[in-house]
Amino acid sequence: MTRAGGDVHYRVATAPDHDAVVTLLAELLVELGPPEAAVRVRPLLDVDLRAALAAPTVRVFLAEDAGTPVGLSRADVLSSDPIFRLRDDHRCGYVDQMYVRPTYRDRGVGQRLLELCEGWFRAQGIGHALLHAAPRALRFYARAGYLSNREMFKRL
Numbered sequence: 001m002t003r004a005g006g007d008v009h010y011r012v013a014t015a016p017d018h019d020a021v022v023t024l025l026a027e028l029l030v031e032l033g034p035p036e037a038a039v040r041v042r043p044l045l046d047v048d049l050r051a052a053l054a055a056p057t058v059r060v061f062l063a064e065d066a067g068t069p070v071g072l073s074r075a076d077v078l079s080s081d082p083i084f085r086l087r088d089d090h091r092c093g094y095v096d097q098m099y100v101r102p103t104y105r106d107r108g109v110g111q112r113l114l115e116l117c118e119g120w121f122r123a124q125g126i127g128h129a130l131l132h133a134a135p136r137a138l139r140f141y142a143r144a145g146y147l148s149n150r151e152m153f154k155r156l
């Protein structure tokens, strides 16, 4: 594989990709931690991904090298986010579950996976994308044009 990630191919994941997608997401959970969250969420992935891969409002993109999955991204169309509810364009895109296996990082795979989500949103006339960034990924998303807004968070 070249440094620029030229041998990596990208496609939309479908139902038969379920196990590969769950495997990648399990790796993401372990990496993001904390360990107790990974243990709690891991059993939920199976049902969640089965639903996502069948939903018209969700698209999961896979990056593969010679047929081996090396990364993924997930795009959800949200239509009830309160920020957008009273706008003409009341839907927004939500980017989630971005993950690239460590040996494939820093060569543009993540950027391409993000662009695939954005392109799918744009194709549907959606004009905004939202995401919640892991602290370590803030620079990656900022480089891709994402701005932090005034959203604040409190655990209840």
Ligand SMILES: CC(C)(COP(=O)(O)OP(=O)(O)OC[C@H]1O[C@@H](n2cnc3c(N)ncnc32)[C@H](O)[C@@H]1OP(=O)(O)O)[C@@H](O)C(=O)NCCC(=O)NCCS
Pocket: 003, 004, 005, 028, 031, 097, 098, 099, 100, 101, 104, 105, 106, 107, 108, 109, 110, 111, 112, 132, 133, 134, 136, 137, 139, 140, 141, 143
């Ligand atoms: C965040 C993540 C998806 C990014 O994936 P990636 O494939 O490394 O992303 P890219 O290669 O497009 O960009 C990563 C960096 O490599 C740089 N880069 C991209 N192409 C490059 C190339 N050809 N040569 C050298 N550097 C390159 C980018 O400038 C970027 O730098 P930055 O960190 O300063 O923004 C990946 O690091 C990951 O899976 N992290 C762990 C899980 C995680 O945090 N997920 C996000 C949850 S919100």
